[in-house]
Amino acid sequence: GQNIDQPTEMTATEGAIVQINCTYQTSGFNGLFWxxxxxxxxxxxxxxxxxxxxxxxxxxxxxxxxSKGYSYLLLKELQMKDSASYLCAVVDSNxxxxxxxxxxxxxxx
Amino acid sequence: xxxVSQHPSRVICKSGTSVKIECRSLDFQATTMFxxxxxxxxxxxxxxxxxxxxxxxxxxxxxxxKFLINHASLTLSTLTxxxxxxxxxxxxxxxxxxxxxxxxxxxxxxxxxxx
Numbered sequence: 001g002q003n004i005d006q007p008t009e010m011t012a013t014e015g016a017i018v019q020i021n022c023t024y025q026t027s028g029f030n031g032l033f034w035x036x037x038x039x040x041x042x043x044x045x046x047x048x049x050x051x052x053x054x055x056x057x058x059x060x061x062x063x064x065x066x067s068k069g070y071s072y073l074l075l076k077e078l079q080m081k082d083s084a085s086y087l088c089a090v091v092d093s094n095x096x097x098x099x100x101x102x103x104x105x106x107x108x109x
Numbered sequence: 110x111x112x113v114s115q116h117p118s119r120v121i122c123k124s125g126t127s128v129k130i131e132c133r134s135l136d137f138q139a140t141t142m143f144x145x146x147x148x149x150x151x152x153x154x155x156x157x158x159x160x161x162x163x164x165x166x167x168x169x170x171x172x173x174x175k176f177l178i179n180h181a182s183l184t185l186s187t188l189t190x191x192x193x194x195x196x197x198x199x200x201x202x203x204x205x206x207x208x209x210x211x212x213x214x215x216x217x218x219x220x221x222x223x224x
Contacts, residue, residue, distance in 0.1 A: 030213045031213050033215070045202070045215070045217055045218055048214070048215050091213060094155075095143050095155055095158070095213070096154075096155050097154075097155070099153070
């Protein structure tokens with residue numbers, strides 16, 4: 001079967017760094033998404049990785065290792081507004097998105 | 110690197126009107142483009158696969174007459190939501206496959222709100 005695993009909840013301090021991990025087992029791989037979702041809102045696209053390595057976009061970075069079926073989202077200089085759910089999703093061989101359950105990130109002052 | 114441009118990023122329209130969303134591959138040729146839709150708090154779902162110069166292939170449950178897809182060139186695909194209704198309010202995102210590198214690149218999405 002297809003499976004995406006990510007932690008249910010994480011807590012971090014304002015100004016700190018947090019890493020949210022995602023492991024996957026899917027039928028084929030055509031890339032991996034990270035989305036941010038605030039409660040009651042549509043998810044916001046953060047990143048898309050299809051090749052191994054680290055991609056940096058401002059305070060957010062995303063890493064992918066296809067051989068390990070592993071990705072992480074790194075958030076630096078955390079702000080209170082970063083409190084949200086972070087969703088990992090993999091595009092499988094049929095171009096369908098397989099979603100993780102999301103990681104709720106709580107930022108404390 | 111390759112970029113897919115999707116416009117508009119946000120659109121608000123009245124019920125009954127039609128809305129066109131464009132998806133362009135900026136520095137590569139895309140023989141295949143994909144259109145996805147996401148409803149609030151739900152997964153992103155594949156709507157249709159668009160091949161340049163031919164009719165789009167729609168996923169089960171997607172109305173082809175309502176969601177018109179045109180892929181007239183190797184760099185442009187359009188999705189037209191015809192006679193939009195409030196239930197069509199959703200986040201739509203396109204992707205394009207680089208035929209040379211077999212990679213998939215995504216647009217930044219369009220948030221459609223139908224009043």
